[in-house]
Amino acid sequence: MIIPDxxxxxxxxxxxxxVSEGNTVIDATMGNGHDTLFLANLVGETGKVFAFDIQNxxxxxxxxxxxxxxxxxRAVLINDGHHxxxxxxxxxxxxxxxxxxxxxGGDHSIATKFETTVKAIEQSMKLLSPGGLISIGVYYGGxxxxxxxxxxxxxxxxxxxxxxxxxxxxYVNRPNCPPIAVMIEKK
Numbered sequence: 001m002i003i004p005d006x007x008x009x010x011x012x013x014x015x016x017x018x019v020s021e022g023n024t025v026i027d028a029t030m031g032n033g034h035d036t037l038f039l040a041n042l043v044g045e046t047g048k049v050f051a052f053d054i055q056n057x058x059x060x061x062x063x064x065x066x067x068x069x070x071x072x073x074r075a076v077l078i079n080d081g082h083h084x085x086x087x088x089x090x091x092x093x094x095x096x097x098x099x100x101x102x103x104x105g106g107d108h109s110i111a112t113k114f115e116t117t118v119k120a121i122e123q124s125m126k127l128l129s130p131g132g133l134i135s136i137g138v139y140y141g142g143x144x145x146x147x148x149x150x151x152x153x154x155x156x157x158x159x160x161x162x163x164x165x166x167x168x169x170x171y172v173n174r175p176n177c178p179p180i181a182v183m184i185e186k187k
Contacts, residue, residue: 007179010169011135012038014183015095018133019043023094026127027051028082028120029112032104033062035097040071050076050089052082055110058103072110082120085127094132096124100148101139114151121150121184125164130185136184141177149180156182163187 004010021044022095027036030053039049059077066072078088082098098120100108102111124134140149145182169181 004172007137007169007171007181009138010095010114010181011137011183013066014133015039015135016042016150017096018095018131018185019047019151020058020094022046024048024089024091026049026085026089026096026099028085028096028122028124029053029100030058030062031099032058033065035099036075036077037065037069039095039097040066040069040074043074045074047074050078050085050093051075052078052080052088053103054079054081055106056105057106073130081115081116083123085120085123089127091127092132093124093127093131095127096128096132096134097137098135099138099139100152101145108142109142112148114148114155117148117152118155119184124185125159132185132186134184136182138182140179152182153180156184 002058019042023043025039030036030051049155059079060179100112132157138149140146159166165185167183171178
């Protein structure tokens with residue numbers, strides 16, 4: 001298959017090209033820790049992952065997963081919103097991953113919001129090294145996410161094209177609001 005069959009596979013393929021052993025990266029929406037683990041494996045023993053989530057359950061799930069996989073020491077798990085990235089990360093990063101929406105299996109009323117997400121993306125853009133990449137999995141549908149998705153899709157059109165390249169990948173022939181992949185690369 002030439003075209004990846006999921007937004008997650010798309011974002012992972014792009015992130016793999018931006019991250020090397022020893023890099024510093026951010027998982028802006030930790031969730032259950034799968035992207036944190038993915039990033040921890042990419043940065044290797046000499047790299048660092050900063051992972052953010054506001055829910056204790058996300059930190060517990062992620063810590064357990066990283067411990068099980070033997071990479072817990074590669075990640076700093078932060079119980080705070082991603083809109084506070086600059087409070088914790090002050091060096092350049094090679095990649096930042098976002099998965100918008102709610103914690104899979106969690107409370108749907110606790111979800112990302114455009115106002116805090118855009119602050120986090122703006123901070124991430126400042127921290128990116130040249131050639132660095134932000135991936136955004138835009139999950140929406142059912143009972144949440146439409147407002148954030150619509151606002152984000154308008155906002156990304158305003159990003160300075162001289163400094164960043166923005167790519168949107170959308171499965172337009174799939175039913176039920178398939179997630180959208182957004183990539184922002186610093187030139």
